[in-house]
Amino acid sequence: MTVKVLLADDQALVRAGFRALLRRSKDLTIVAEAATGDEAVRQARATEPDVILMDIRMPGMDGIEATRRILGERPATKVIILTTFDTDEHVFAALRAGASGFLTKEVEPAELRRAVAVVAAGEALLSPGVTRRVVQQFAHRPAPASGDGLAALTAREREVVRLVAEGLSNDHIAEKLVISPLTAKTHITRALMKLNVRDRVQLVILAYETGLVRAGS
Template structure:
């Protein structure tokens, strides 16, 4: 069972999310918070697997709450769920330690899948958000340019290309006719071989090296 903490200052939004999650047999809402201060307290009390975090809330906002939660429990998986997907919200949230970033108009099926992805350690991002992150990273100056990629197998090259295109593990599995577990193994191996600490960096690497061409 995946334990979820809902954080949003709007009661109707929390009610809708609870109804959606309650209908899924593998999800359990362990608590709800209407502001960031309560989110920090409830995260420590219930130790949820996934925290769905709104950003704009009175008092302690979602970015501050995420930063405090990550400081207390670095393994927490905070998935931002917000109406605002502009850079002024996206990058501060990621800097605070957000594990994923979704917009509130995401289809219910995508939201449920994203919660499961986060619980399994696969960072969920809305497709448009991932594309912007990769584009900005590719064009930004950085002192941490990736090193040459060691020899990759043909299958690893395929997986790397699809990660660069923004596909999720289930989507890659379907495209390549593989099991999701096999894809996860390939992605973990790619991160290890390339030194990329997360999926975003791996997608950037795929773009920079032309793997997505």
């Protein structure tokens, strides 16, 4: 199956670079490009992409609001935020808007293609870097009173969610809990359904919001 990709960035050179990289993959096709958030929303409606590479800082509507509107209309779409670790303070807000992960604009070609394939398959880009950013956000907040938001989960599902929040992959979770990777994936899928969240990134955010995991723990 060919993955349809929308490129949204106000810099033509950046779009051209990503376009050249993605065209090397037979499984990816670029269906549209956008230079503003408003245009990204319009193009998403018109082309129904599977994955959007979304810059945060664009003229007019920014990438965060564009992400929120696009996913509000078409939740199945996956959004990867384009940003830089050190200067972009809006990554957390974009993840809260429903983005499935992020990439830096200096990403290696193979990593870019892998990232698009990963989110298209329903996973999330949850690197240690994004986990650290989530931790930094919650480090300055009062500790939550309880984890009642996770009441629907079984004890094992809570344990799996906690490990997801620590940045562990399915294989590492399976190894730690002495279960199969498929069983680990099943626990994660059930947790996603019970908590009504999109992906692993949203699980991490919820784990911190409910106090299941604490910054610095």
